[in-house]
Amino acid sequence: MNQRRSFFVLTAMAFGFAFLYVPILSLIVYSFNESRLVTVWAGFSTKWYVELFQNQQVLDAAKLSLKIAAINATVATILGTLAGLALARFGRFRGRATLSGMVTAPLVMPEVITGLSLLLLFVAMEQAVGWPAGRGMTTITIAHITFSMAYVTVVVQSRLATLDESLEEAAMDLGARPAKVFFLITLPIIMPAILAGWLLAFTLSWDDLVISSFVSGPGSSTLPILIFSKVRLGVSPDINALATILVLIVAIGIVTAGLYMQRQQKLRDLDVQRAIAANE
């Protein structure tokens, strides 16, 4: 009986992972296809990559997306860490329920609603105070910060929730001021979570289509906006080439980060073991 169930679970897992990865693999394979008809194989070629790197429109959009993603990730990480700290460490304060509600809502809010509401805000603000003048990089960045800081908050908050508070309390008892405790103790410990939050915010911004479409202006096409306008016209092999490059970058980034964190964890475990051994 047990054997049969584990067989079922294994099959389901194999199917699930195949389901997740076959589409991505098919993108990669067909990016090397000679034919313009993406899914009809006509021999190996790298000409779509060459074409991609000569396309100024794509390069400009990629540059804009990178710039927005980097600024967004940095600001969202700072704001999200502050919010996570407040929610995990400040106990019950006035406005806690509102803050926690406003932080979790963007996680599940349909993007069309967030995008529409932010655009209407920007239009109303421009009418009332004259800022932001028009829509473009600034408005896209503000919109991205607003929804990606929620993700950072959740990551930081859950890390802080599993963290023993006694270290911070000990430092406090020894007379360290709250700011000093944060920078000397809390921050180094939650650094991996903050880094993960930064990467997450970066990817969310880099990927976002719907919200960007609402708050972007003429001449400020991010990469997803450009891809979407091309994809609507049907499959084209240079999109496959672009996808392959993006998948490759993400895979390298994730694997490096994973290996780095694993090494850090091992070092930390070793330290703990040494400390225990020294105590005995």
Next chain:
Amino acid sequence: MNAVRATAEGRRAMGLAELRAWIRAFGPWRWASGRLRGWRSSGRTAVMGVPYFWLLLFFFVPFLIVLKISLSDIRLGMPPYEALVTWADAQAVQLKVNFANYAFLWEDALYRNAYLNSLLTAGISTLLCLLVGYPMAYGIARSNPAWRNLLLLMVMLPFWTSFLLRVYAWIGILKNNGLINNLLMALGIIDEPIVMLQTNFAVYLGIVYSYLPFMVLPLYTAIEKLDLTLLEAAADLGCKPTKAFFRITVPLTQGGIIAGCMLVFIPAVGEFVIPALLGGPDSLMIGRVLWEEFFNNRDWPVASAVAIAMLLLLVIPIMIYQRAQGSQVAAHR
């Protein structure tokens, strides 16, 4: 307007000392200075205040504006809506509320069908996602601990690559001369391609595929915490594994099931990219209707009304999700 001018006149008439006394006695000033003193002493208010005000300004206020515009009339020009509050004769404020946009949504069968279709599509996709995701989460949670993190990473990895491109990949797989049809025809199983792209099936597939990680992660967390001795006890007492699964495992992982389902269902209701790329002209979903109302028809008031109505539909699932999250956090402590 007149009131402001009157106080300005009055202020000029007052002496400086009187002015200062007046300001000091004025409530908000005292409140603000009290706040400032509080800031200096702890810094806590700043830590919570900065993200608080950011979200208040860029998340909460926008909703009020959407609500406001959903109640106003369309007009030509920029911005393409009538002001809700107008100055009539510079004396009285005139409030012009207009529920016509909502009545329009209610009466037009297109919108009603789009709402129903969104709920149905999201519901079916969520169920399919649960059916695919539960065995995966179960398998990962029961696998060798050395493998567990790698498998979890593999579930998360597609989430880090572009959502748009992953949906795009399915076009190449599903279309008439795509991967599946080419394969089946080469094998001689079918003579004519099966139409899969631009159907509801493609939309379900796209949603399950895109949101699977959101389903697997909360399920994994719930299943991993499950006390295995309970299942052993059930087996010792003669309970069959299938029965034990439905009587013990499922109820105890209920929190994860609810959280996972809501994480898929809520965004799926408002999904735009998947129905736009994979769905046909008849698979109207509300996110797509809102998009077209806004970008193609440039009718901002109706688009706002669509958004508010969608939000009302989602209030209940969002509350269920937040309660499930709350109980999970409570169980964690």
